[in-house]
Amino acid sequence: MSDIETNLKQLFSKIDELKPAFIERLTKAVAIPSVSSDETLRPKVVEMANFLQNELKNLGADDISIKELGIQPPPVNDSNLKLPPIVLSKFGSDPNKKTILIYGHYDVQPALLEDGWNSDPFVLIEKDNKLIGRGSTDDKGPVMGWLNSLQAHKELNIPLPVNIVFCFEGMEESGSIGLDKLIQKEAKSYFNNVNSVCISDNYWLGTKKPVLTYGLRGCNYYQLIIKGPGADLHSGIFGGIIHEPMTDLIKVMSTLVDINGNILIPGVNEMVAPVTEKEDELYKDIEFDVNELNLASGSNTAIYQDKKNILMHRWRYPSLSLHGIEGAFSGAGAKTVIPSKVIGKFSIRTVPDMDSEKLTKLVTDFCNAKFKDLGSPNEFKAELIHDGAYWVSDPFNDEFTSAKLATKKVWGIEPDLTREGGSIPITLTFEQELGANVLLLPMGKGDDGAHSINEKLDVPNYIEGTKTLTAYLHYYGATK
Numbered sequence: 001m002s003d004i005e006t007n008l009k010q011l012f013s014k015i016d017e018l019k020p021a022f023i024e025r026l027t028k029a030v031a032i033p034s035v036s037s038d039e040t041l042r043p044k045v046v047e048m049a050n051f052l053q054n055e056l057k058n059l060g061a062d063d064i065s066i067k068e069l070g071i072q073p074p075p076v077n078d079s080n081l082k083l084p085p086i087v088l089s090k091f092g093s094d095p096n097k098k099t100i101l102i103y104g105h106y107d108v109q110p111a112l113l114e115d116g117w118n119s120d121p122f123v124l125i126e127k128d129n130k131l132i133g134r135g136s137t138d139d140k141g142p143v144m145g146w147l148n149s150l151q152a153h154k155e156l157n158i159p160l161p162v163n164i165v166f167c168f169e170g171m172e173e174s175g176s177i178g179l180d181k182l183i184q185k186e187a188k189s190y191f192n193n194v195n196s197v198c199i200s201d202n203y204w205l206g207t208k209k210p211v212l213t214y215g216l217r218g219c220n221y222y223q224l225i226i227k228g229p230g231a232d233l234h235s236g237i238f239g240g241i242i243h244e245p246m247t248d249l250i251k252v253m254s255t256l257v258d259i260n261g262n263i264l265i266p267g268v269n270e271m272v273a274p275v276t277e278k279e280d281e282l283y284k285d286i287e288f289d290v291n292e293l294n295l296a297s298g299s300n301t302a303i304y305q306d307k308k309n310i311l312m313h314r315w316r317y318p319s320l321s322l323h324g325i326e327g328a329f330s331g332a333g334a335k336t337v338i339p340s341k342v343i344g345k346f347s348i349r350t351v352p353d354m355d356s357e358k359l360t361k362l363v364t365d366f367c368n369a370k371f372k373d374l375g376s377p378n379e380f381k382a383e384l385i386h387d388g389a390y391w392v393s394d395p396f397n398d399e400f401t402s403a404k405l406a407t408k409k410v411w412g413i414e415p416d417l418t419r420e421g422g423s424i425p426i427t428l429t430f431e432q433e434l435g436a437n438v439l440l441l442p443m444g445k446g447d448d449g450a451h452s453i454n455e456k457l458d459v460p461n462y463i464e465g466t467k468t469l470t471a472y473l474h475y476y477g478a479t480k
């Protein structure tokens with residue numbers, strides 16, 4: 001047996017042995033409601049950064065550096081709100097070893113019991129071999145997976161096969177504000193000598209087959225602010241005799257997309273790169289069908305029934321989703337109020353060759369024109385909240401080859417090569433600023449319910465996933 005295989009055998013048994021400690025680590029992480037989009041929870045996001053710092057210290061990091069990013073830029077309610085810090089850390093600095101930068105995020109999407117969760121979202125529970133809780137799969141499980149791997153190495157006294165630089169951020173779910181600049185600044189200092197970047201922050205396509213991912217869509221997030229009366233009003237007293245902000249907003253929002261997902265803003269679809277013959281062939285070999293989609297969405301509401309159309313519309317065409325209305329009545333009961341100010345939120349998932357600035361101009365001009373058509377005296381503003389770039393790479397390099405070996409070793413099957421419909425805004429910046437290949441090596445399954453209620457990570461995905469990350473370090477470390 002080669003050195004690598006001997007080490008992996010010991011590491012895999014250690015990972016199995018440490019399973020209760022690993023679940024405990026994830027339990028502690030999930031218990032911190034580090035919701036980056038909720039300004040009132042910002043102290044919890046910072047608490048999560050401190051938690052990570054402490055874990056890294058206990059694992060024997062050679063260096064830990066907490067980078068403050070300053071005040072969050074507008075649009076924001078609290079103009080003094082500090083951005084959560086970037087947690088950087090180093091393990092090893094051997095010039096004879098490759099250096100991998102591992103990125104993950106410690107913030108999560110919002111979650112409330114009343115959204116329909118079956119249990120408290122911030123109390124990790126183990127049920128039917130699933131770990132259920134906000135952040136279990138996105139992205140606290142994978143981040144803990146890397147720490148778990150370090151713990152296994154430490155307890156066995158097995159040297160890491162690569163130097164590791166960690167970069168953990170707390171604003172990924174809110175557009176990775178401030179991280180671009182930090183990467184540019186640190187490219188030749190903290191991130192000097194980085195050979196490769198690995199991110200575990202997406203999902204298998206379905207539930208049966210592991211995947212490696214070579215593409216992401218970008219995300220441009222917009223808000224439409226409509227202000228009318230000076231305060232919320234009684235609809236019996238004012239209904240029918242004033243222009244209502246909510247009525248205006250619904251009218252404008254309904255012009256953006258049709259019920260079949262077609263974006264109705266002129267010029268947007270025209271920016272999309274044409275499908276090449278080579279790409280057209282790609283979809284045939286991927287394992288996926290509409291049943292997997294129905295299972296993951298918990299419904300029979302698919303627009304497309306065939307694999308190719310589903311995948312193309314998830315991966316290589318843009319989509320526009322309406323997310324919500326701030327200021328609107330949304331509780332139980334029948335409140336008869338006219339909201340005085342409402343803010344509609346929607347995002348567009350972007351793909352090659354869409355240009356973010358051009359898109360924003362098309363979107364804001366369109367919304368302004370639609371509002372003007374209403375002839376309403378209310379105040380209207382359309383603006384971008386944040387944008388993050390799409391990313392597509394060539395999946396035939398040392399990183400993907402090593403990850404294939406690691407996946408085969410742990411799961412006994414060759415992974416599919418996929419793109420992802422979601423976004424990790426910082427991916428392209430890492431590739432461009434560090435001049436390094438990026439590999440996306442997901443841990444969770446397509447039905448994990450990231451961003452949804454009852455988010456989960458299957459216990460085998462957490463444990464075998466930790467082994468896959470570990471094997472990847474060893475196989476990549478052995479490449480020339």
Ligand SMILES: NCC(=O)N[C@@H](Cc1c[nH]cn1)C(=O)O
Binds near residue numbers: 139172425
């Ligand atoms: N696991 C990645 C993920 O969930 N990313 C978010 C990032 C985001 C948030 N706003 C814009 N991009 C996603 O929604 O895809």
Ligand SMILES: [Zn+2]
Binds near residue numbers: 138
């Ligand atoms: Zn994520």
Ligand SMILES: [Zn+2]
Binds near residue numbers: 109138173450451
């Ligand atoms: Zn997410």
